[in-house]
Amino acid sequence: MNIMNATQQDTPDKGKLQINITSEITAYPVADATVSISYTGVPDSQLEKLSTDSSGQTETIELSAPPLEYSLNVENEIQPYSEYTLQVEAPGYEPLSIAGAEILSSVTAIQNITLRPLDTTDPSEEIFVIPAHTLYGSYPAKIPEDEIKPMNETGEIVLSRVVVPEYIVVHDGSPRDSTARNYYVKYKDYIKNVASSEIYATWPADTIRANVLAIMSFTLNRVFTEWYRNQGYEFTITSSTAFDHKWIPERNIFNTISVIVDELFADYLSRPNVKQPILTQYCDGRQVQCPNWMTQWGSKSLGDQGYSPIEILRYFYGDNMYINTAEAISGIPSSWPGYNLENGSSGSKVRQLQEQINVIATAYPAIPKLNVDGIYGPATAEAVRKFQSVFGLPSTGVADYKTWYKISEIYVGVSRIAELT
Template sequence: MPEYPYIPETITVHLGKPDEPAENVTVPFLEYIQNVASSELYPTWPENALRANIYAQVSFALNRIYTEWYRSRGYDFDITNSTAYDQAFVNGRDIFENVAVLVNELFNQYLARPDFIQPLFAAYCDGRRVQCDGLSQWGTVDLANQGLTPYQILTRYYGEDLDIRTAPTRPAVRSYPGQPLRLGDASISVEIMQSRLNRISNNYPAIPKIYPVNGVFDANTESAVKAFQEIFNLTPDGIVGPATWYQITSVYNAVLRLAELNAIGITLQDISRTLPEDLREGMRGDPVRLLQFFLSTIGRFHNDIPPVKIDGIFGTDTRTAVQAFQRSVGLTPDGIVGSFTWNNLIRAYETIRASQKLSSDVFPPTNTLVLGSRSADVTRLQNWLNRLSEVYPQIEPVPATGFYGELTRNDVLTFQQLYGLTPTGNVNPYTFYVIGNAAEQVETND
C-alpha cells in the first residue's frame, strides 16, 4: 500500500462479484464516483444528504485503493460493482447533473480518524432494505431535513472522532517495488516490509522480530521472511517477490482490520522512515553520501554533470548536480531525488560499471553487503580487509570465503570507526568504495 492516501487518476472496476467471470472496466476516478453517486442516491435528496453520502463513497473507494484490498489477493482490479462487497456502479449510465457538480467539488476529500493515516472504511447501506453499523443513506435524508450539516450527519454514524481530509491526485501505482527484495538489498521498500512483518509477528509469534528496522535486508530479515512464507504456504526462499509482498500486504490489512469500520489503523509513527523517501537540499547523512557517490562516479564519464563533494551534506552543489543529471535523462530538474531519479541514477551507474574494466578503479555493486551475504564482492571486501589488517592492528585477518560472517562484520565496524563512517557493520556501495581505495593505497605504499 502507498504511504499516504491519494486519488488515483483511474480505477479498475470488476462488473460482478470478485470470483465471478466478468468484464473489468477502467475509468477516471472522478467519473467512477459520479457513477456510484448517481446509481445509489436520488438527485432530489437534500444537498447536505448528498454531500454526506459522497464523502462516504469516496472514503470507501479510497480504502480499497489504499489497502490494495483486491490486488493483494491476486485480482486484477481495484473494486467490484457488487453491493454485497462494494458500491453500485452501472457501466455507461447517465449521470445526474447536480450530483456531478457535487462530486466535482468533493471527489478528492475523504474521511479518516484523527490519529490514523488510512481512509475510513466508511461502511454504509440504504437503511430501508438493509440495515448496517455504518451510515444509513435514507437516514441522511431525515437528518438533512432537520438542518444538520454534512459533517454533523457523518458524525451521527461514524462518531465524533472524524476528520475530513484532502488527498492529492496522481497516477495509480502498485506498492510492489518492481523487482524481488533479497539479502543485501537496501531500500525504503525493505524498510516497509520489515515494519509490516514486525507488526504481523504480534499475531504470528513464530515470525522472529526484525531489529533494527533500517531498510537493509539482512540475515534476520531473511529469517523473518522465510518464517512468514512457511506459515502462509509460500516457497520459503527468503525472497520477497510479488506473491510474498502482496501476501504480507493482505495479512497486514487483516491484523490491523484496515477494511473494517473499527480498524486499529496506521499512525504517523508507523510510517516514519529511517530512510527518507525523497532526498532534498538541507538533508544530511548516509543516504546523501551514497547519492553523492553515485553522482560523482557518473560525473567522471558525463561532462554535463558537475563534480560533487562526498560529505553527506545535501547543499547547493549537490542540488545542482542532481538537476544536471535529471536534465540528462529527461526528468523534471527539480533537484529532488525521488524514486524516478534514484532508479535512473542506479541504471546510469550500472551501465558505467558494466562498461569499465579498469583494474585500478573500484566499482562497487549497488546492493549492500550484510551479515549472511555470499558473493564474489564479499571475497573482494575480505581481501581488502586483510591488506588493511597489515597496517591497522585493530582489524583482524579474515578468511576470504565470500561469506559475510561475524568476523567480517566486526572488521567492517572497526574500519567504519577508523574512517569516520557511520558504524553500521553493513557495506553500502560508498563504504565498499572507501574500503577498496584504502586497501589500494596500502598496497601502493608498500
C-alpha cells in the first residue's frame, strides 16, 4: 500500500485516457473487449476495468497525473507523467499488455490498440513495455547530417514530386541492427506517435505545430530521397534517435497532438529552389544543445511568447524556411474538394462522402447509414457529427479538411482486407 500512497501523493492532477480497439486483420472495431488498468509499479492494484462499445471504444476516464508545471518547466527533472499498465482481453483475440502508458495532466491520452486473432495452436500474450519519453529519459543525440541530400549521384530513379505516403516502414532499431523488426505504419499514425514520444502534449498549440512540421518534413525527406532503400535497406526510417526519430510500438498518443497532425499532415518545410523536403534536425535544448537546429524546449519558450509556427521555425532554421504542401496524398479515393461540405452542399463529392460513410457504418454501427442522394442535409450532417465524435475530431457536422481525410482513411481501412498484415 505504501507504493500506491506514494504514487497518489506524487500525482495531485488529473489526465484522461480513452482506448480504441480494432482487429489487426479487418480494421473493424472490437466490441466487448475488457481493459484492466493498474499502476505500472503496482500491477495487482486494479484501478479501473473498462469495456469497449460497438465502436471498439471505452469511455474516457480520469487518472492521476503529476503536476502540470512538471511538463512545462525546462528546469524540472521529476517525471512529468504517470505510468499505467493496460491488460486487454477480447473473445477470439490474443490478450495484450502495455506497461508504461503515459498520462499527462490536463490532456487526453488516446491508446489505439490492434488485436491479433487468437491462435489456438500457440496462444500467447503480447507484452509491450513503453520506454521513457525522450525529454525525460536518456537517448543518443542526433548524428548531424546535411539538411539537403544530393539527388543525382547514383543515377537511381528518385521520386519526382513530394507525395504523402499511406504507409511507411519503420525499422525499430538502428539501421545496421538486423535483429530489429520492421513495422508497416500509417504515415499520420507514425507522426502522432513520434510527436507524442518527443514533445509534451501540454505545450502551446503553435509549439506543437512547429515540431510536427519539423518531424513531417524530416520524414518526407527520407521518403522522397529513398535514403535507406538506396543503401540497400528495406525500410523508410528508423526508431533510433541517433539517426531519425523516436517511434515506439503501441505507445499512446495525445489528443492535442492528434488533431494538429490531422490538420497539417500534407505539409512540409521548404527552402527556395529546393525540391526535396528539408531534413529538419533538432534536439531537446536541455540535455543536448544543437546550434542552427530547433531545440524543443526553445520552441516551447517561443510558443509561450506567442510566436506562430513559421516564426518558431525561422527563429531556428533561418528566414528562408517556408511551409509547403505535398502535391499528392497516397491511399485515398479522391482529394478534398477544397471547401467544406455542409448543410446545403450538393454534388458528386457529397455523394462520395455518403457512400464512404455507409461502408464505415457497416463496421461502426453507431454511425447512421445514409440515403445516397448527393445532398448534404441534416441526416448527413448528423452522420458526420457522429463519425467525428467516434474518431476524435471536433463534432461540428461539417466535413472539413481533417474530416474528409479521416473518412477516407477509415473507409480504406474497413473496405479492404489489410494486405499488409
